[in-house]
Amino acid sequence: MPLELGGLTMVYVAAGLLGLLGGLIAYGLLAVFRKVNGGEDERIEMLESMLPGVNCGACGTAGCADMARALAAGEREPSGCPIASPNTIKAIAELLGVEEGERKRKVAQLVCRGKVSAAPARADYIGLRDCVAANAVAGGQKGCTFGCLGFGTCVGVCPVGAIKMGDDGLPHIDVALCTGCGLCVQACPRNTLELIEEGQGAVIRCISQASGKTVRGVCEVGCIQCKICIRECPQKAISIKDGRVWIDPALCDGCGICAEKCPNGVIDVHLKEIFERVSA
């Protein structure tokens, strides 16, 4: 005799049976997964969720998942992630029971002040709006052959949207967002972006290797290699290296005398404020 059930009862019975079936299958799958994946370190998944997830590659691994694996395997220190916050790094170190490792914050900075009005173009450029492409056409449209071309290739590669092109034709870096991953530094065909380490006292915002006469002809705010800063620096931290003026970050204490003496205002000693903004 067929079982007679009311309409509602039938729904309960069906739901119950399907639920039971689903539960059994899920348990079976879990059992199989455990058996197959038994060797996997459970911490990797946790580490991956703790890491920033930007996949910028600045740590030297293929991305955050790979970094999580390297951390669990003990190949990397928690501070190896240059963009995670101090709290995250502390939490990772606690989870793994290891030292945090020494960590220096870095931010990308533009080492060129040649905005369009100060360093004018020598020709009109018609072509791809891309710095690498423009640089390949007779060294770009800019009068200065070292300075920023201003087509914003760095803007496109920044994984956190920290770079914006300003009306002055130069990229502006929001240091509060910049993670120091260095992708913009790699992408820039002119090397006008540099990673500045926390604690560095001053930075020279010009990388021209040209003679003072040439620089004067193409830019109002370029380094003319007058060497006043080299003479005036009490720490003897400034010298000529690879054809351009260079500050040794190990010697510089950020006293600001060079910035005061520089006739073209090329030296910037406001790095401390920049890093304070980063930590804020």
Place this chain on the structure above:
Amino acid sequence: MLGLRKRHAGVRLPSAKTVADVALTEIPAPQNVYIPLQQHIGIAAEPCVKRGDRVLMGDPLSMSDHPMQVPVHASVSGKVRSITEGVLPSGRLGTIVHIENDGLYERRETSGRPSPHDYTPEEIRKAVHEGGVVGLGGAAFPTSVKLNPKKKIDTLLINGCEGEPVLSADHRAILELTDLMLYGIQAMQIATGAERVIIALEDHDPDGAEHLRKEAKGIAEVVVVPAVYPVSGEYTLIKAVLGRRIPIGGLPADVGVVVQNVETAVAVGRVLRDGWPLTRRIITVAGGDVERPGNYYVALGTTIADVLEHVGCPTPRQVLLGGPMMGQAVPNLDIPVVKGTSGIMALSPAEIDVREPLPCVRCGQCIAVCDKGLSPMMLLKYIQNGEWEKAEEWGLRTCMECGACAFVCPSNIPLVQWFKSGKATLSAKAAPNSKGS
């Protein structure tokens, strides 16, 4: 006559050889010449003059024994005003010797030998190096290095093809400087030890071919190739004439061939017969803005502005160095004419292409015309998407930037510029410290 060995890919361009019949004339050297020390592929030689020196025409300004450091010579007589940095045709900075022309054109004493057979191969290479001769087809590779092949050479191929539309400097050299050219060709045959010499010409230059068949009898065979661009490139030319393919990353010497441009042969002839170094070259000056287009002898170191002034184009709008296909835009007019400058085009607004690029429709015409067998449309996608491994795998580095793909693209995509920029990125990735000026 030889038959053609292998078909090659490419595109038939309108030849537009509007000044092919204009005989060579000389543009007088200007008041000031600016001679860069670096005018070739390689390393600049050290200067051997100093500020204030008086130099004669033909005096060396730099010297070196190293084959990749080719000397440069004074193209006028006068005083060395300065040796400072300045902008080169590449747009980058380099050392330039500024000579103030005293208008006397006093020449250095020189001597040569009446026949190329009076020279040994070693003497030829030495004289060619000291005479500052480099490949005048455009690449400016040191000629003495090419004349010192490390492998067995069976064929010397003289490239008389001017694939670029408009340019006709080589054509004029063939017709007007035949004796010097044949002298140079024989000398290069002696230096390379080649058994066979072939002069290749394009089929839109029948006058040159007929002339050479008469004049070069017993010295070289003359082959006419279809003017399907880029047959003038040495990779394609060797394939078209001899049926040999240079392996990827290889050189013509790998298949037993040395290729030399006809104007290079003229320069070699002049160095050996007259002892006169490379101080001037033939340049086709043309374009819509030029009042008196033609083929001119130009003293090396003359600025583009001086050249254009002389041909009636005082205010050019866009200037290319080279021909319309591969010519490079110049950033300013104060840059000097160098050994690698084959043409100067001053374009009128009608000749400047300002169409906006449209999306790729994957028609595949670019693939059909690429003689390197590349897929430009695929390379474009990989570069735009930043898939650098793929771009490398699909042969981006082998692109010779001839521009045939961009020429046929119905969407007007600047493919060559994408590839140049992509190649720059690949090189920067391979050697991160090499980028920048």
